[in-house]
Amino acid sequence: MSKVLKGTYNQEAVSGFDHRTAMEEAARCLLCHDAPCSQGCPAGTDPGKFIRSIRFRNPKGAAETIRENNILGASCARVCPYDNLCEEACSRCGIDRPIEIGKLQRYAMEQEKIFKMKILTPPSKKIKKHVACIGAGPASLAVAAELAKVGVKVTVFDNNPKAGGVLSYGITSARLPQKVVDQDVAAVKGLGVKFELSKEIGLNIDVNEMLEKKDYDAIFIGTGLWESKKLGIEGEQSLGVVSSIDFLRYAKDRKGVDFIKGQRVLVIGGGDVAMDCASAAVLSGAASTAIWYRRTIAEAPAQIAEIEYVTKLGVGITTGYAPTKITGSSDGLWVEFLGRDGKSTANVNVDCLVTAIGQVPRDHSNFLPGNIDAKGDIIAKKDGSTKIKGVFAAGDIVNGGKTVVEAVAGGKIAAAEILKYLGVEV
Template sequence: MWYNFAFKLLAKGYVMTFKYLELRDSKYDERMAAEEAARCLLCVDAPCAKACPSATNPEQFISAMRAGDISAAAKIIRDSNVCGGACSLVCPADKLCEGACVRTAMDRPVAIRKLQQFVVEQEQALQLQVLDKTPVIHAAKVACIGAGPASLTVAAKLAQAGYQVDIYEAMPQAGGMMSYGIPPVRLNQELVDWDVKTVTDLGVKIKLNTKVGVDISLAQLEEQYKAIFIGVGLWSGRTAQLGERNLSGVISAVDFLVAARGSQGKDVVIPKSVAVIGAGDTGMDCAATAKLLGAENVTVFCRGAKVPAYHEELKFVQSLGINVATQFSPQQFLGDDAVHGIIAQHADGYSELKLKAELVIYAIGQNIDAGEAFAGVAIEGNKIITQDFQTSKAHIFAAGDATNGGSTVVQAVKEAKLAASAMLKFLAEE
């Protein structure tokens, strides 16, 4: 019966969407968190704190946890990092705080990231507002462009210093790549929304669906605001065509991930066979997304012998049954109008791989999506040029992916805190 078939399709779609949205990491309950916190040696001059780019001090928040003061623990995290929720899931902790943990030499590092996740989730469950709110005391107003981690950090710091801050965000949702790039299997939207709320609770206003350069010009912002921060990240994906024809079905990683996450996995049609070109972290996220949304065969092409992605992400995609073809470089796409296959050549110069692929996703990096929007602000290649976070226009500042060429959430937070200090100095001198 047709309705049986339709029901099966719907059920399959539901299961796929559910798998795509389900967070893969397990959580601590209260007992597990207490046991793990008890493993911390509460080191003096803790190396874990020195290893954190955003200067979060695990020794201090773990001490507060052990004293049963979740509010104090959450405040320690938030004061140093307003994106402390997202970072508790996506920070490369083994290279940062946990990598520096003294307990590693004894048995294994304290699971700092999971303890932070526990604190932030308790903060959310109890609806705590731990950051100090300051009334607006300055006449000068500040605008931030983009509502990713960099702008959220700057906005929080300036609002806490008594400035009215308005964020202009192109997308319908705040959070930047935390809401549109990193797949929900690694970072759930509720936690990102909670991070954003800690910033709006300080009085910061976010104007969504407002792209600077399209819906409002930089010149208009310059008339209204004494200082402006650009935190627009890298939102223009790179693609290429291999062959003479311009085939459909070849898209960039950013376009693919934004379409998937922006629609909660509902608006993307995933064919049976998908190829991903590029084996960095973004390539792994694309491959996992395609697989979790229903692709049967997913192959990631990696030019070199060593996969550049974070080992945890590589392990995850392999656990999903995704093939990673190392030392294979795609040479040609097959198809008339739409791509239906790909030919790749091995580094040995002889072996060839011919695969079916009805969707090809390029994960080879992103560019800044500036166009004419930021006329007068010096941009070179993939970066806005800054000197101590000040752009070529003295009242305009920038940080995050748009200036560092693409890094991590915690790196964007670190730079944005420094940019906020530079902006406060500039505003005080005006």
């Protein structure tokens, strides 16, 4: 008998450590010289150092190390692809299995919350420069925090009522509860960063105009990818076809997807977003949930841990099939598939189809004329600078959609470049 996991939408996928289990795990750490895990974090979170703090009974010190290095330390603790980063670098892999760095980071950040720690505070010395961050997602928050730490005035704009971007409106609650996102956002606010939320800024305004008004000395753009890629097949407009962005956002806003209760759900895609859609569907009470992906599991961009999680929830994954046609009918949707071999076919009857085959940016061509590539991404250098003086960009809008920690890393680099541009000595 298989034993699938049961749960509700707001239930966390994994439980955390308490003091004892955290200490047991920290005791497994080899406390390496020049720790490879610390080199393995794109955002420089420095696990080698914070695990040592836990091991020497200084969890508050651990929380400080994380927060100082990674402004989204609490969220990253939940959503980072550890198995490809710090945990893959862990020396303990040579003995048995890596240290559970993500869970230790989560434990440390929980201490920050429990003890109401205010780790980052605005510096007493203010710098008379003002930077606008467009978008309140990971890259923007990282830029805002880095600038505010040295006394630069920062205002973050977002069209949503909550800050966090993909953290608040994308990644499913089972993996990333909203309270964790709010904890990170509070740390940014604690640095004195101003937030202008529910403000549809940019896109309709030329960035040059913003600079000409001289309200801001520099502009950072971290607007992310907020359009779902289309399947490009017949019947895509049928009632019952939902994009992953709308689906996950609906779930986040209403703590579950009420309209799929008792329904047959099919998710198309092979990334973490597809996995999130599937788990959100199961946990919202879908009668059945299946994922269909055109390639193989080995080729799927999703973290193996996420694939395992949805499998444990009882989600079936069919690989090697791409959809070719959707037909709406009185008994739901009929989705036709063609196998990778070009011969096999399938025709599947479901109530709801979620498309999760990737995300693309909204149209930025008016906002940043001449700085957009063929895919619609913003063209920026590695240091975050664009062709327009005083305008910087990083995160998904530049890299085409990677991880939260890479967005933080990109934001940190861009912030350093902005400071250089502003002539601020650090």
